[in-house]
Amino acid sequence: MYERKIPVDLSCPLRLTMSLIDSKWKSCILDELRCRTLRPSEIHKALPEAAPRVLDMQLKELVEDGLIAKTIYPELPPRSEYTITPLGMTLIPIIDAMLAWGEQNKELFVRKYGAISAQ
Amino acid sequence: MYERKIPVDLSCPLRLTMSLIDSKWKSCILDELRCRTLRPSEIHKALPEAAPRVLDMQLKELVEDGLIAKTIYPELPPRSEYTITPLGMTLIPIIDAMLAWGEQNKELFVRKYGAISAQ
DNA sequence: GGGTATGCCGAATAAATTTTCTGTATACGA
């Protein structure tokens, strides 16, 4: 993946948690997998705005971090599935809180930035 | 600040919330200001690992987003203070949840990455 | 004048992340 040159201080619990989910699509992936199993192609369909390569990389990192699990079936054509792990499930309340916050305060920022806009 | 070329879809509530706090130090700044007013120099002291220039920029963005407020006193030498706003306070439960999660699962990732390490 | 302290900010550089493009592999069916 990416070799960091500047280490991140993961002894700060806030930054540790952040580091696991603050890539562009990780929180969305966890949200998609919260209560269903999806194949890679289905995840791509669910998040069409994401570049497929990035989705693949972030899925791999989520697996490495133990937040989701991957099952590979020895079939042809190849088939695999992603599921959220018990550890990943413990992040869902945080995802939910962010979803709810965004929903509640949406109008404020639509007014400020437009529905689809720059940060 | 930074002019984005690729717009972010803020109509997704999850990504909207994320976009407000996923810069390197924003969540830490909100945590520092959660129950006290701090001067810029005090924020720098509280987060010594952050490059001062970055902290300044992220403080400015947090003000623009209405999550913190800045008071400038017309004195010399100049003095100013940052406070969290009521809107910013509504994010504190999310910060808290991430703090608690990181605290609870710290050992898992210390084993994996070391206390201070790459993502 | 020279040093301190405060708080900003422009610009260049460096690093990290995302995006795009391309290529691999396998077997099925037309």
Added chain:
DNA sequence: TCGTATACAGAAAATTTATTCGGCATACCC
């Protein structure tokens, strides 16, 4: 043989974010 579908991954380019460097302004004190 050719096209389809599935899934994965290397490499370069583009973009975004972070870092470093240097500078500005003001008034105080020595």
